[in-house]
Amino acid sequence: MRSELDVLLDKIDDPILRADIRSQVERLRAKRTFGLVFESHLPERVRLPEHPIRVGVKVACRDNPDSPAFEVLVTEGAEL
Numbered sequence: 001m002r003s004e005l006d007v008l009l010d011k012i013d014d015p016i017l018r019a020d021i022r023s024q025v026e027r028l029r030a031k032r033t034f035g036l037v038f039e040s041h042l043p044e045r046v047r048l049p050e051h052p053i054r055v056g057v058k059v060a061c062r063d064n065p066d067s068p069a070f071e072v073l074v075t076e077g078a079e080l
Contacts, residue, residue: 053072054075055072055073058071058072
């Protein structure tokens with residue numbers, strides 16, 4: 001299946017210009033991934049000071065913005 005861009009490229013009369021543009025289009029296509037996920041991203045962190053801390057949630061040190069995330073395994077007063 002040809003894209004509309006390929007059809008338009010075929011309409012360019014100058015073979016050198018057509019080849020140069022096609023080459024650049026192919027370079028762009030090689031950099032782009034298509035599918036359900038269009039762009040990669042880093043997981044986001046959101047401060048939720050009123051959110052209760054429970055077993056299984058991820059937490060980080062509030063005073064250190066570079067703190068790694070830790071999973072809560074047990075809370076004070078909880079039975080093991």
